[in-house]
Amino acid sequence: MIHHKTKVAVIGLGQWGRNHARIYAGMPNVHLAAVVDVNSADLRGFAHRYKAEAFTDYRKLLGQVDAVSVVVPTNLHFEVASAFLETESHVLVEKPMTATTAEAATLVELARRKNRVLLVGHVERFKPAVRRLAELARKPIFIQARRVRPYDRTRTMDVGVVMDLMIHDIDIVLSLVRGRIVEVGGLAVRVHNSQEDLAGCVAWLLASRVSADKAAEIEVTTPDRVIRLDYLKQRLAIHPFHGEVEDMAIHGDEPLLAELRHFINCVNGEEQPLVSGEDGLQALEVAHRLLQRMSTVAPPVRV
Known part of the structure; x- marks a missing residue:
């Protein structure tokens, strides 16, 4: 019997973000609480399909969810990921981790300071x-x-x-x-x-x-x-x-199912990140x- 479901939001509903939402919605130990997109014409219809709330502003979810998938354009990765880490949500951020190595290093340090999971989405x-x-x-x-x-x-x-x-x-x-x-x-x-x-x-x-x-x-x-x-x-x-x-x-x-399952296991303290923030930073540096x-x-x- 599952006693606790990890409350998750997906930020960004491009094709890959929709895949994140689809998989989370089918995981028995996850509650897909919300999806966020500023441009999606069928945002509410998509959210309704998976019984999630729909938002156009991710900031309304700060401090409200256990974990997030950040699947927005690369230039927004740092802004969104850092906001959720600051409010103590665990973060999976898609690759490339950030636009700059300085931003990536800041995320690594922020996750360490807040004791949050930071997983980078190198799905391969x-x-x-x-x-x-x-x-x-x-x-x-x-x-x-x-x-x-x-x-x-x-x-x-x-x-x-x-x-x-x-x-x-x-x-x-x-x-x-x-x-x-x-x-x-x-x-x-x-x-x-x-x-x-x-x-x-x-x-x-x-x-x-x-x-x-x-x-x-x-x-x-x-x-x-x-x-x-x-x-x-x-x-x-x-x-x-x-x-x-x-x-x-x-x-x-x-x-992607294996990656998201691993992320939730990391959030629950059952595994250590296979692709850590440090790994994402190193790939970005190269x-x-x-x-x-x-x-x-x-x-x-x-x-």
Whole structure:
């Protein structure tokens, strides 16, 4: 029998925020108390569907909920997350954690001072195949990652491809290596807007939002094997230097469900954050170092 339900609100009802709300509403130990959005035309209808209250101003919920998912545009992450931490709500903030590393560091310190959970929404870490990869790749010596997708004019472009796509792989590489980054460099190409659309770095990470296809894969070389992971198919291929190749499909819960369940368990003191505020800050620091070192190439000009 469940005696207590964690009272949760979702701030931001874009596509991903709606997924947060949908999953919370189906969790037996969670009460989805409220959803917040300033622009959603069907805000009240959406809230009614999940028996939640509807608000257009998140400040009306300060001090009223146990925990929140912050799923607003990146430039608002710090404002919203810090307000809820200050009023002692636990916070899950989507990636990238904040717009600047200074903001991220402030959130980390605020969560520590208030003794609140601060979880960063690097949802790839909750994919079963990624967890299996972490178990297999204990001593990585070389990593290559590629994450590309076709251009989508309907997709929010509030950040460039490094913060949008590549930061997933930055976070995963940091979780595998657990070492200090010595050097960062990169190249970017602008195609459709003022943000970078194509990026590669000396860590052998490649990300693009202007590809002909959609793919997400990582290859990790260890002293005795090469492990390849297809994120989209959730398949692992293990190529030992001596022995037979092993190919396996990894199945499990929806990654966002696993992430939100983990968040609530952290709120209830049952688990420690898999992707802590410190982890989110470290990934953001590497991404910003990459952007600072990156030379940008404009698209060709027809003459």
